Structures are given as C-alpha cells and as structure tokens.
Amino acid sequence: MEEQQRRGNTLYLVVPCYNEEDILYHTAQVMQDKLDRLIEENKISIKSKVMFVNDGSSDSTWKIIEGLCKQNSFFSGISFSRNYGHQSAILAGMMAARMHADMVITIDADLQQDIEVLDEFISCYQSGCEIVYGVRNDRDTDGFFKKISANVFYGLMHLLGCKVMSNHADYRLLSKRALDALAEHKEVNLFLRGLIPTMGFQSDVVYFDVKKREAGQSKYTLKKMVALAVDGITSMSTRPIQIITILGFLVSLFSFIMIIYCIIDWFSGRNVPGYTTSLVVSLLMGGLTIFSLGIVGEYVGKIYLETKARPRYIVEFFIWKESSEQAEAIKEEIKY
Numbered sequence: 372m373e374e375q376q377r378r379g380n381t382l383y384l385v386v387p388c389y390n391e392e393d394i395l396y397h398t399a400q401v402m403q404d405k406l407d408r409l410i411e412e413n414k415i416s417i418k419s420k421v422m423f424v425n426d427g428s429s430d431s432t433w434k435i436i437e438g439l440c441k442q443n444s445f446f447s448g449i450s451f452s453r454n455y456g457h458q459s460a461i462l463a464g465m466m467a468a469r470m471h472a473d474m475v476i477t478i479d480a481d482l483q484q485d486i487e488v489l490d491e492f493i494s495c496y497q498s499g500c501e502i503v504y505g506v507r508n509d510r511d512t513d514g515f516f517k518k519i520s521a522n523v524f525y526g527l528m529h530l531l532g533c534k535v536m537s538n539h540a541d542y543r544l545l546s547k548r549a550l551d552a553l554a555e556h557k558e559v560n561l562f563l564r565g566l567i568p569t570m571g572f573q574s575d576v577v578y579f580d581v582k583k584r585e586a587g588q589s590k591y592t593l594k595k596m597v598a599l600a601v602d603g604i605t606s607m608s609t610r611p612i613q614i615i616t617i618l619g620f621l622v623s624l625f626s627f628i629m630i631i632y633c634i635i636d637w638f639s640g641r642n643v644p645g646y647t648t649s650l651v652v653s654l655l656m657g658g659l660t661i662f663s664l665g666i667v668g669e670y671v672g673k674i675y676l677e678t679k680a681r682p683r684y685i686v687e688f689f690i691w692k693e694s695s696e697q698a699e700a701i702k703e704e705i706k707y
Contacts, residue, residue, distance in 0.1 A: 378497055379473030379547070381416040382406070382489075385464030387457055387541075388436070389426045391480045395435045398480050399423075403445055405486050414493050418471070422447045422691075423480075424464040427454030433688070440690040450688040458561040459684040461541055462553075467689070469550035476544045484542040485579040492544045492577055501549040501572035505542030507581050534568040542579070543567070559683055560673050612670065615663045622659060 384402055388395065402421045409415045425433045425448065436448040449463055461477050468475045474496050478484050484505060495503045541563060545553065552570050568574075 379416070380414065380493075380497075381471065381473045382409070382419040382493070383464075383468035383472035383475045384419075384421045385424065385461060385468055385475055385477045386421060386480050387424045387426055387460035387464065387477070388428060388432050388480045389454065389457070389460070390428045390430045390432060392428075392430045392432050392435060394481060395423075395432060395439075398482055399439050399446065401482060401486060403443070405489060406445075409489065409493070414490065416473075420445060420447050420468075420471075420691075422449065422464050422468055424448075424460040425450040426457065426460040427451045437688075437690065440692075444692045447691040448688070449686055449690075452685040452687040455684040456561075457541070458563055461563060462561060463684050463686065465545065465550055466554060467691075469547055469554070471691075472547065474544055474546050475550060477541050479540075479542070483582050484540075485582060488577050488579045495575040495577065496544055496546060498575075499573060500544075500575045501546040502567060502570070502574040503544040504536055504539050504574065504576050506536060506576050506578050507538045507540075508578050509580075535565050536568065536576075539564065546572075548572070557680075559681065561683065611666050615666060618659065619663070622656070 384406070386398070386402070391398070399421065406415065406419055406421065410417055410419065423436045423439070423446065425436055433448075433450045436446070436450070439446040440448050449467055451460070451463070465475050465477065474493070476489065476492055478486065488505065492503045492505070545567070549567075549570060549572050552572070553567065556566060558566075
C-alpha cells in the first residue's frame with residue numbers, strides 16, 4: 372500500500388482503431404466496466420480514461436467515438452487526418468495521454484488481448500517497473516501461415532541483432548517516466564516493439580491468453596505485416612548492410628579465383644566451352660546485385676524520410692473533457 376501511495380495511479384488505456392465500427396460499442400463497454408472495477412478496488416484513480424485513436428478509418432468509427440465521448444467523459448478521442456498506420460496511432464495516443472496519466476497501457480480494439488490482466492500490469496508498475504510487456508502464452512488462435520510467419524519474423528529479428536520480445540505485440544504499460552523518454556525519440560520510421568526495449572528501464576512481463584475476435588476482421592493484412600517487418604529490420608539493425616559487405620567480398624574472392632582458373636586453362640590450351648558456367652555465374656551475380664541494391668535502397672529511403680522530418684501523424688480532431696467527479700478530485704488535489 373505504501374508503494375501504491377508513492378506512485379501516481381492515473382491510468383489511460385490507449386486504443387488504436389481502424390474500421391472498428393462492428394465491435395467498438397462492445398469494446399467501450401468492456402473497457403469501462405474493467406476500469407470501473409479497478410477504481411472501486413482503489414487500484415487506479417478516478418481520473419483514469421479510455422483514449423480511442425482513429426487511424427483514418429473509412430467507416431463510422433470516428434462517429435461512434437464522438438458519440439461515446441459526448442455521452443461519457445470517461446472516454447476521449449483522437450482522429451488523424453488520414454491513415455498513418457498502427458504504430459503512429461499508438462504513439463499519438465501515448466503522447467497525448469502522458470500529459471494527464473501516470474501510466475498508459477496500449478491495447479487493441481478487438482479485445483483479443485485479455486483485458487483482465489490489467490491488474491497484473493498495474494501491480495508490476497506499483498512494484499517499480501517503468502515498462503511492462505504483455506506476452507501471449509501461445510499462438511494457438513493463429514492460422515498456420517500467420518504462426519509460421521511470426522516465428523520466422525522473430526527469429527530473423529533476433530538473428531539481425533534487434534532487441535524484440537518474442538510473441539509481444541503492442542500490449543504494454545509505460546509509466547510517465549518511460550513516456551517522457553520515448554518522446555525524445557524523433558525518428559519518422561516507427562517500430563515501437565524494437566524501440567521501447569532499447570530505453571533500458573526496469574521492466575517485467577505479463578503473460579496472457581489470446582481470445583478469438585468477437586466481431587469484424589483483422590486489419591493486419593499480409594502487406595502490412597511485411598511492411599512492419601521491413602520497417603523493424605531497417606529501423607533497428609544495420610546488419611543487412613554488413614551482410615552485403617561480407618557477401619560482396621566473398622563473391623569478389625570467388626571471381627578472382629575463377630579469373631586465375633580461366634587464365635591457367637588458356638595457357639594450358641584446354642578448350643572449355645563454359646556456357647553453363649557463364650550462364651550460372653551471370654545469373655548469380657545479377658541476382659545478388661539487384662538484391663543488394665534493393666537492401667541499400669531501403670536504407671537510403673529511410674534516410675530520405677528522416678532528413679525530410681515530416682510529421683509522423685497529423686491530428687484533425689481531439690476530444691478530452693473532465694467529468695464532474697474528476698473535476699472535484701482535481702480541486703481537492705489543488706487545495707492540498
């Protein structure tokens with residue numbers, strides 16, 4: 372109890388939303404019920420909120436969020452001017468929430484991430500952790516392709532030296548201290564799963580079971596998953612460039628050996644047709660060259676975007692207001 376009194380306990384749930392009209396009302400009710408129970412148990416402050424971030428949805432998601440915010444000041448909302456992506460939506464919500472919250476938990480709108488483990492997140496925070504990662508127990512709810520691709524992704528990230536936690540998506544808690552440190556990172560190419568572990572604060576892990584999606588469809592298409600993997604690798608590791616350098620050296624060494632071999636054959640008077648060899652070597656060299664240029668091009672493209680320093684997102688609408696209970700609580704705090 373002394374530890375809980377020492378640390379602030381205002382919690383904001385940040386919920387990125389993209390075309391979630393089918394499930395949003397249900398999600399809002401579940402989240403409000405859960406936070407109400409936490410408030411009753413004195414685990415979080417009455418000033419705690421749910422903050423929805425509309426990532427340029429093309430359906431009625433923002434209208435639903437506006438309605439929820441008007442009906443109940445427990446909810447707040449941010450709407451982008453267009454679709455900027457899941458990572459940007461999470462970051463925008465956290466940056467807005469850090470002005471009011473002591474801790475922020477990011478969670479998906481589809482409720483597949485078990486909201487009942489919020490108690491464990493808060494317990495870790497109150498014990499001194501600045502970052503708490505939500506890690507799924509298994510991938511039984513995933514299809515065969517997604518399960519294999521996820522294992523390949525995490526294995527490749529570890530191989531390339533990226534500090535990512537396996538089976539951790541974006542279900543995590545960050546304290547205000549961690550959020551302030553995250554705000555110092557200005558890169559345009561966001562990969563929060565790799566960026567946050569590099570901050571080095573005291574952290575812990577909470578394990579949870581993934582539930583089946585109650586409505587709607589997953590918005591993470593194959594194209595988006597591949598884009599996230601490329602962003603993660605190129606944002607957090609330069610090892611692909613090092614691999615290209617090593618590969619270039621080995622190919623050059625092989626070419627030099629082949630030149631010596633051909634000169635010896637020429638002096639020996641052996642007539643070697645060499646058609647197949649020439650074709651294979653040409654195809655190999657052409658493929659390696661194009662592949663290497665592609666990898667280098669990815670890094671050059673990232674540098675180009677970073678130097679332009681365009682905003683990572685543009686907020687079109689922001690709804691936030693206090694309830695009468697919150698206003699009274701704030702007045703009491705000001706008195707003392």
